[in-house]
Amino acid sequence: MSERKTILQVKDLQTTFFTDSGEIPAVDHIDFHVKEGEILGIVGESGCGKSVTSLSIMGLIPQPPGKIVGGEIVFQENDLLKMTERQMRQIRGNDIAMIFQEPMTSLNPLFTIGNQMLEAILIHEKGWSKKKAKERAIEMLQLVGLPRAEEMLQDYPHQLSGGMRQRVMIAMALVCDPKVLIADEPTTALDVTIQAQILKLMRELNTRLNTAVLLITHDLGVVAETCERVIVMYAGQIIEESPAKQIFDDPQHPYTKGLIQSIPDMRFKKDRLYSIPGSVPKPGSIKQGCRFAARCEFAFDRCIKEDPELYETSDAHQTRCFLYDKEGAEMDDNKTLIESR
Amino acid sequence: MTTKPLLKVDNLKKYFPVKKGMLGRTVGQVKAVDDVSFYVNEGETLGIVGESGCGKSTTGRMLMRLLEPSEGKVEFDGQELTSLSSDEMRKTRRDIQMVFQDPYASLNPRHTIGKILEEPLIVHGLDNAKERKEKVRKFLEIVGLSAYHAKRYPHQFSGGQRQRIGIARALMTNPKLIIADEPVSALDVSIQSQVLNLMQDLQKDFNLTYIFIAHDLGVVRHISDRVAVMYLGKMVEIAESEQLYVEPLHPYTQALLSAVPVPDPDYKKEQIVLEGDIPNPANPPSGCTFHTRCPFKMDICTKVVPELIQHGPGHSVACHLYGDESDNDIKKMEGSL
Ligand SMILES: Nc1ncnc2c1ncn2[C@@H]1O[C@H](COP(=O)(O)OP(=O)(O)O)[C@@H](O)[C@H]1O
Ligand SMILES: Nc1ncnc2c1ncn2[C@@H]1O[C@H](COP(=O)(O)OP(=O)(O)O)[C@@H](O)[C@H]1O
Ligand SMILES: [Mg+2]
Ligand SMILES: [Mg+2]
Numbered sequence: 001m002s003e004r005k006t007i008l009q010v011k012d013l014q015t016t017f018f019t020d021s022g023e024i025p026a027v028d029h030i031d032f033h034v035k036e037g038e039i040l041g042i043v044g045e046s047g048c049g050k051s052v053t054s055l056s057i058m059g060l061i062p063q064p065p066g067k068i069v070g071g072e073i074v075f076q077e078n079d080l081l082k083m084t085e086r087q088m089r090q091i092r093g094n095d096i097a098m099i100f101q102e103p104m105t106s107l108n109p110l111f112t113i114g115n116q117m118l119e120a121i122l123i124h125e126k127g128w129s130k131k132k133a134k135e136r137a138i139e140m141l142q143l144v145g146l147p148r149a150e151e152m153l154q155d156y157p158h159q160l161s162g163g164m165r166q167r168v169m170i171a172m173a174l175v176c177d178p179k180v181l182i183a184d185e186p187t188t189a190l191d192v193t194i195q196a197q198i199l200k201l202m203r204e205l206n207t208r209l210n211t212a213v214l215l216i217t218h219d220l221g222v223v224a225e226t227c228e229r230v231i232v233m234y235a236g237q238i239i240e241e242s243p244a245k246q247i248f249d250d251p252q253h254p255y256t257k258g259l260i261q262s263i264p265d266m267r268f269k270k271d272r273l274y275s276i277p278g279s280v281p282k283p284g285s286i287k288q289g290c291r292f293a294a295r296c297e298f299a300f301d302r303c304i305k306e307d308p309e310l311y312e313t314s315d316a317h318q319t320r321c322f323l324y325d326k327e328g329a330e331m332d333d334n335k336t337l338i339e340s341r
Numbered sequence: 342m343t344t345k346p347l348l349k350v351d352n353l354k355k356y357f358p359v360k361k362g363m364l365g366r367t368v369g370q371v372k373a374v375d376d377v378s379f380y381v382n383e384g385e386t387l388g389i390v391g392e393s394g395c396g397k398s399t400t401g402r403m404l405m406r407l408l409e410p411s412e413g414k415v416e417f418d419g420q421e422l423t424s425l426s427s428d429e430m431r432k433t434r435r436d437i438q439m440v441f442q443d444p445y446a447s448l449n450p451r452h453t454i455g456k457i458l459e460e461p462l463i464v465h466g467l468d469n470a471k472e473r474k475e476k477v478r479k480f481l482e483i484v485g486l487s488a489y490h491a492k493r494y495p496h497q498f499s500g501g502q503r504q505r506i507g508i509a510r511a512l513m514t515n516p517k518l519i520i521a522d523e524p525v526s527a528l529d530v531s532i533q534s535q536v537l538n539l540m541q542d543l544q545k546d547f548n549l550t551y552i553f554i555a556h557d558l559g560v561v562r563h564i565s566d567r568v569a570v571m572y573l574g575k576m577v578e579i580a581e582s583e584q585l586y587v588e589p590l591h592p593y594t595q596a597l598l599s600a601v602p603v604p605d606p607d608y609k610k611e612q613i614v615l616e617g618d619i620p621n622p623a624n625p626p627s628g629c630t631f632h633t634r635c636p637f638k639m640d641i642c643t644k645v646v647p648e649l650i651q652h653g654p655g656h657s658v659a660c661h662l663y664g665d666e667s668d669n670d671i672k673k674m675e676g677s678l
Contacts, residue, residue: 045529161618191392191556193615196600200614218529221602245606262534263604264563266586272541273534273563279499280529 007212008034008057008096008180013071015049015056018064025284026052028236029071031310034180037210039203041227041244043217045259045280048233050216054182057214058098059088075180093123097173099166101185106169107157113168114153117141117175124176140171145201163194170201174209184216199226220260224248229316232256235291236283238310242317252319254296290321298323346380347518347550348404353377353413355399359623371623373399375574377413378649381518386544386551388565388582390558390597392619395571397554401520404552405437406430418517435465435514442523444507448495454481454506455491461513480509483546484539501532508539512547520552525560537564558601562586567655570594573622573630576649580656590658593631629661637662 015027027049034040042050055061057073059080073080080091092098100106108116117137122128128136134153141149144167157165166186173181183202187195203226206213215226223230223244230247232240232255240253251257261274278295290296293303302322311324355374358367374396381387389397402408404415406422415422422433438461441447448457458477462468468476478488484505495503504524511519521540525533537560543549555561561568562582569579570591578591589595596613603610615634620626626633632642641661649659 045531163618191619192558192600193392193596194618195602196612196614199602219602220530220604224604224606224608225602248605248607259530260604262530264534264537264557264559266559266562266598266601266603267608269562269583273537275534275538276531277535279501279532 004035004037006033007036007076008214009072009074010053010057011072011074013053013056013073014069015052015061015066016069017066023284024282025236026066027056028283030233030236030238032231032238032241034212034214036179037206037212038229039206039213039215039227041215041217041223041230042233043220043223043230044233045218047280047282049236049283050218050233051184053233054098054184054214054216057182058092058096059083059085060098093120094176095178096180096182097176097178098182098184099169099173099186101188107165109157111156112153113141113155113157113160117153117168117172120172121175136175137171140175141168143174143205144168144171145197146171161194162190163197166190166194166198167201170198170205174205174211177209178211180212180214182214182216185218186215187222188218195222202226220248220263232259235281235286237291237320239292239320240318241310246317250317252313252317252324253292253321254298254323255292258295344382347383347418348381348552349414349416350380350404351378351414351416353400353403353415354411355396355403355408356411369623372574372625373622374403374410377571377574377576379569379576379579381550381552382566383517383550384544384548385566386553386564388561388568389552389554389571390556390561390568391571392556392597394619394622396574396622397556397571398522400571401439401522401552401554404520405434405439407439432465435461435467436516437518437520438511438514438516440504440507440511440519440521440524442526444503445495445500448503448506450495452494453491454493454495454498457495457506458491458510458513461510465514467514476513480512483512483543484509485535499532500528501535504528504536505539508536508543512543515547516549518550518552520554522554523556524553526555526557533560540564558586558598570597573620573625575630575659577631577660578656578658579649580653584653584656590652590656590663591631591660592635592637592662596634596636629659 010030010032013027013030014025017024017026030053042053044050056068061068068081114137118133121133121136137153138149141152146152146164146167187198190198199222202213205211217223227244230242230244231238234255240256247256248260251260258274258276262276264273276295281291289304289306290308293299308320308322310318310320313319313324353374354376356370356372359369359371360366361368377400391397399408403410410423417437422430425433455477458480459473462473477491481488481490486502486505498506525536528536544551553561553564565582567579568582568585569576572593578594586598589598596615599610599613613636617634620633628644629642629647632638635642639661647659647661649657651657652663
C-alpha cells in the first residue's frame with residue numbers, strides 16, 4: 001500500500017476549562033495525526049478528554065468556561081486555530097464533519113428529516129435547486145442503508161429508532177463529502193445488534209468514499225473490529241499509540257494492559273477478572289509525575305517525581321511510561337518484570 | 342452445590358395499556374413481558390440478557406412485586422408471592438433486594454450514606470440504633486469503603502463507589518436473593534471489573550442467589566451460571582452459560598453473540614448482522630416475534646408462536662427449527678434425566 005498523506009495534524013494541543021473550582025486541563029499537550037482514508041481510534045475511560053479533543057478540532061469548545069490555550073490543529077496546511085468563526089463554519093460544512101453519541105441532541109425535533117437534510121445540502125451546494133437537493137438527500141439516505149428514504153424525508157426525528165437516527169446523522173455528515181469524519185461514541189447508546197450494523201456501515205463508507213474517520217470510543221472491542229491505528233488516552237494525555245493490532249498483541253503501558261485484562265471475554269470464562277485498583281483521577285488533580293502512578297503496580301520512584309514522555313518503542317508504537325525509557329537506568333529490571341506478566 | 346429452586350416463575354405476564362388522546366383512552370397494549378417461565382436455584386446466578394425494551398427490568402420488578410404482574414405466579418422460598426397481601430409482601434422483601442443501574446437515582450441526595458444504609462433496617466424493624474450503626478460500618482467495609490464514609494452524601498462519591506453503596510444497601514437486611522438490574526452498565530471497564538469481583542466475593546461469603554440483568558454479553562457470561570435470552574417480552578433461550586456461548590441454538594442468540602465486538606483483531610468470527618430494527622412491542626409480529634429479522638425464517642414462523650422446549654440437558658429454546666423432528670430426542674433425554 002502506498003504511503004498515505006497526513007490530512008489532519010494535532011500539535012501540542014491544550015484545552016483547559018476555567019471553572020469556579022479551578023483550572024481543568026482536560027486536554028493536556030496532545031499530539032497526533034490522521035492520515036487520508038484511515039480509521040483512527042481514540043479510546044479511554046470517561047473523562048479522559050476524548051470529546052474535548054474532538055470538539056477542539058471542530059472549533060466547538062464552549063468558551064467560557066473552555067479555552068484552547070496552546071497548540072495547533074493543522075488541516076491541509078492551515079492552522080484551524082487561527083481561523084475566524086466564519087472560516088471554521090466553512091470547514092465544518094465542507095471538510096470535517098462530526099457525529100455524536102446521541103443523535104437526538106443534534107437533530108432538531110421540530111423539523112422533518114427532509115428539512116434538515118436539505119438545509120445541510122444547500123449550505124454546501126449554494127446554487128442547487130430544491131429538487132436537486134432532495135434527490136441528493138434521498139441518495140444519501142439510501143447510501144446509509146435506509147430503505148424507505150423518500151418517505152423518511154417526511155418523518156420527524158422522534159418517529160425514528162435510535163439506529164435509524166444515527167444513520168440519518170451519518171447521511172447528513174456525509175452530504176458535503178468531508179475529508180474527515182469525527183465520530184464521538186457513535187454506537188454507545190445503541191443496542192449491540194444495531195451497533196454491529198452501524199460499524200459495518202462506517203467501515204463500508206470509509207472504504208467506498210475514502211473518508212478518514214476519527215472514531216472515539218470507550219470500547220476496545222470496537223477498536224479491534226474497526227480501527228487501523230489507535231490512541232489510548234488517560235487523564236488528558238495520550239499514553240500509548242500504536243497500530244490497532246499491536247495494542248492487543250503487545251500492549252505496553254500498564255494502564256493499557258490493565259484495561260485489556262479487565263474486559264470480560266465472551267469467548268472463555270475467567271474465574272476472576274483483573275482489576276485496576278482505584279479510580280480515574282480528575283484532570284489536573286495530579287500535579288507531578290505519571291498520571292497513572294498511584295494505580296500502577298510497577299510504579300517506582302521516578303514515576304512520582306518526573307513526567308514521562310511518549311517513548312518510541314518500535315515502529316509506530318509509542319508509550320508514555322518510564323519502563324520504556326531506553327536511557328533510563330532502571331529500565332532493564334522493570335522491563336523484564338512487566339514482560340513476565 | 343444445592344439445586345433447590347429458590348425462585349420459580351410461571352407464565353409471568355405484564356401488559357401495559359397504551360393510552361392516547363386527552364381522555365387517555367386505552368387503544369392497545371404493550372406486551373412488555375409475555376408468558377415467561379423460569380427458575381433460579383439457591384446460590385446460583387441467573388443472567389438475563391436482551392436488547393433494550395425486551396422486558397428485562399419489567400421482569401425483575403415483578404419478581405419483587407414492585408410492579409404487579411398481569412398474570413402468572415412467582416414462588417419464592419416455597420411461598421407464592423403473587424397471593425400475599427401487601428403487608429406480608431413487605432416482610433418478604435427483606436429477603437429479596439434490588440441493585441440498580443444508576444445508584445445515584447436511587448440514593449436520596451439529602452441523606453447521608455449512614456442514613457441511607459440504615460433505612461432498610463428501620464423499615465423492617467431490625468436491630469436497635471447501636472446495632473444498626475455497627476452494621477452500617479461493617480457493610481461499608483465489606484464493599485470496600487470505609488466507616489467514615491457514613492457521614493458523607495451521595496454526590497461526594499464516584500460512580501463506582503456509589504454502586505458499592507447500592508450493593509451495601511441491598512445487603513443490610515441479609516437477603517437471600519439479589520436482583521441486580523444492569524449494575525455495571527454505567528461504569529467504566531476498570532471500575533466494572535472491580536464491582537463484578539466484589540459481587541462474586543459477596544455471593545460466596547453470604548450464600549447469595551443472583552438474578553443478573555444486563556445487555557453486555559461478556560459481563561453476563563462472566564458472572565452467570567445459567568443465562569436466559571429475552572426478545573420482545575419472551576424468553577427465547579435458556580441454558581447453562583458455557584453451553585449457551587459455545588452452542589447457541591436460537592438464531593437471535595447466535596446473532597446477538599456474533600454482534601459483540603471482541604477485543605482481539607486476530608479473532609475471525611462469522612458475524613451475523615441482523616437486518617432492521619426491533620419491532621414495536623405494542624404491535625409485535627405474528628407467530629415467532631423474531632421472524633421479521635430471522636435469517637432462517639420458515640412458513641410456520643409467521644403463524645405459530647414457538648414454545649420454549651427443552652432441547653438438551655438444561656437447554657431450552659423457543660424456535661421452530663428445533664421442532665417436531667427432534668421431539669423424540671428430547672423425550673429420550675428427558676427419560677434419561
Ligand atoms: N463544559 C465543561 N466545563 C468544565 N469541565 C469540562 C467541560 N467539558 C468537559 N470538561 C472536563 O474535561 C474532562 C474531559 O472531558 P471529556 O472530553 O468530555 O471526556 P470523555 O473522554 O469522557 O469524552 C472531564 O474531566 C470534564 O470534567
Ligand atoms: N410503566 C410502563 N408503561 C408503559 N410501558 C412500559 C412501562 N415500563 C416499561 N414499558 C415498556 O415495556 C417494554 C419493556 O421494558 P423494560 O422492561 O424496561 O425493558 P428492558 O429493561 O429490557 O430494557 C418496553 O417496550 C417499554 O417501553
Ligand atoms: Mg465523551
Ligand atoms: Mg432495563
